[in-house]
Amino acid sequence: MNFVEEILLKNRPETKQKTRVEALFHDLKKRITSRRDVEVICFTIEHVVVPTNESLKNIPNDDREFAESVVNAWLRTKGEAGLREVINIWDDLGLHGCLAAERTEIVKRFGALHNYLSKLVKREDLDIILTAFCQEYERRVAQKRKGRAGRGVESAATCILNFYDIKTSSGPEHFTAALEIDRWVRTSDRWHIGISCKRTLRERWKQAYTTDLGLLDRHKIKYIWYLITYDRDLSDDKITEMGSHRVVFYLPDDSERYVTASQHPGMKDYVKPMTSFVKDLRKEL
Structure with a gap:
């Protein structure tokens, strides 16, 4: 040897x-x-x-x-x-x-x-x-x-x-929370929107947001936007819990989950039709 x-x-x-x-x-x-x-x-x-x-x-x-x-x-x-x-x-x-x-x-x-x-x-x-x-x-x-x-x-x-020629930016400086964000976009008021595309939000969904609103403020994070294609497991509790902490869900326009949530007084502010994603994002730029 x-x-x-x-x-x-x-x-x-x-x-x-x-x-x-x-x-x-x-x-x-x-x-x-x-x-x-x-x-x-x-x-x-x-x-x-x-x-x-x-x-x-x-x-x-x-x-x-x-x-x-x-x-x-x-x-x-x-x-x-x-x-x-x-x-x-x-x-x-x-x-x-x-x-x-x-x-x-x-x-x-x-x-x-x-x-x-x-x-x-x-x-x-x-x-x-x-x-x-x-x-x-x-x-x-x-x-x-x-x-x-x-x-x-x-x-x-x-x-x-x-x-769609939308420029991305680096994440908020010194931001270390383990949010599963794909890309960051800086808004016209110099805050940030985190964007992530997902088929589903079934597993590890509690890592997809933070309840610390003070942390979001310190790092100037305005919203977290999720584009989700399979939304059947997106429960009322997930929508209201995450939505109350600056998460917005972009769901298929014709999905039953979107139609139901968009008409509910406690959830309608947290869900939007996927076809409005680009238009909504441009309003923030």
Whole structure:
């Protein structure tokens, strides 16, 4: 194992990465006790780890350019009436495009590994190795998938604002509350409106607003606007609780939830039709 230690650690600067590599080496040292073990780990690196790393490079972080062109064409055709579909289109295009790339890569790598191993190992060992490969591939791809999910809706908000030539700004200075805001827009009176596009507000909805109105005042946050396409889980309690703390919901014009809330004296000030989003925002600029 001395040559392995030299390869991994020689001349490596003292960093957190070196600490992790040292931990990996000591773990391997306990497990590699024979020539066969060395052969297995070399095979794994050459035929599993390196190909998986190459596959990840071929899977897009997002489908932004393609999705942006489709969304812009949709908005040119439908205008503000198309805002409802924009969020869904953006999310669906990114999801389907990236999943197709994931599928292409695993089929290619799985086939190559299967062809190579089928000449070397027994059938039951082949099944075990290929299953382990698929599990590791999915684990690595899932990590990348998490990042895409967050960037997707944020990009949708950016695309909408860019299409209508609405300038965004950096967030309020020193504002550290964990609000899930995609973009900030500065108003004519130098306050801020936070804007976020979401399919739904089902999970973690309590992170989507703050009850500290003093905090909002100190950082000059005028409103938080949410564009939501699936609003069936948007209860009366959510609307009134969040609405009383400067949140405004932009909902599909024809949704039952919007129609009901817009006619209710306790909720009507907190919901607006999605088609009025751009017009309302321009009034604030």
